[in-house]
Amino acid sequence: MGHHTCCNKQKVKRGLWSPEEDKKLINHITTYGHGCWSSVPRLAGLERCGKSCRLRWINYLRPDLKRGSLSPQEATLIIELHSILGNRWAQIAKHLPGRTDNEVKNFWNSSIRKKFITHEVPALASLVAVQNSIPPEEATDFVSLIVNPNLIISDERDQLYLSPSPSVPQSFVHDADFKPNPSNDTVDLIHHHFPLTTMFPFFSNAASFDPSWPLPFVGDLDHHRHKKYHVPYLSNEVVQDIVGDDKLVNPTAGVNPNECDPLMATQKVPQLCDNIDPLVSRLPSCFPVSAGSSYSQNMHLATNQMEFVDTIITSMPSSSSSSSSLSALSGGQYSNI
DNA sequence: AAAGTACGCAACCGCCGCGTC
């Protein structure tokens, strides 16, 4: 099901290519050219679909491919081109002789992502700390909360775990295995310094806010294979303050450890998952939300989040618009790679 | 040393646009 049309007609092998298969493909293409890819497997004596042959040739067997890691110059070029072209990997790869779109994509999704997280959070945190005269640790907590999207409601419902994410202040996370910090220091910090209607713009329109939905948090930077569910938690006081309507119900009430036992919380999570999809479609486009998780998706989300954080910073009373530009920060960061 | 975890990379999936009939 779902296979390309050329793959439906014959039995096809999948998975990694053997050296023998590679040899057959190379021999065929160097002798006859690839011609119509859908006929290549038959002519070359391979039990693969044409698409698979094409991919193998383009991404691995082509004689003009470069091997080995990308050079610093190539990495810099990818970053520059990505800032112009976005995720158009094929377009980017055209400017890198011997490199494939797949290679560029893999590079971006692994290497750059790491740099993004390790550089951007401290940079933003120091900015927030200075502008708001708060301790660096508190600023780091705040920035980590927004920038580092480790709060997740995953759609992998077959395995259910509640787990805190180390980068997220514990007061924002309910976990069946640990006691949240009752002081809610970070909530208070953020609440004090930033109007939460700015942080979560969808709350500003209470009429369109369905309290039965969970708070929208974003993807899992540590990859889907963790299979953990990070459940956002806000106190009733904070939620009511956000929406300005005491009739509204805390959307995270069912997972609030002060309101139910861990078993109840566990049962609540699948319901939250059921509600996440419609939530996504109703949120303002400026706020990134994902019900799933993947590296590439999260790079995109993280980029949106950085823009969002920039908006927050520039809207703060003490901010200076000229010095708080995220693009300036990003430029400084990336130029060092 | 063994088990668990993190990560990079190769390969697959599904969609889209284009050309052909």
Next chain:
DNA sequence: AGACGCGGCGGTTGCGTACTT
């Protein structure tokens, strides 16, 4: 006009292995 095949592309995932506990 629209059905179909194909190439191309971006997003996603599975696997092997290096690393950590």
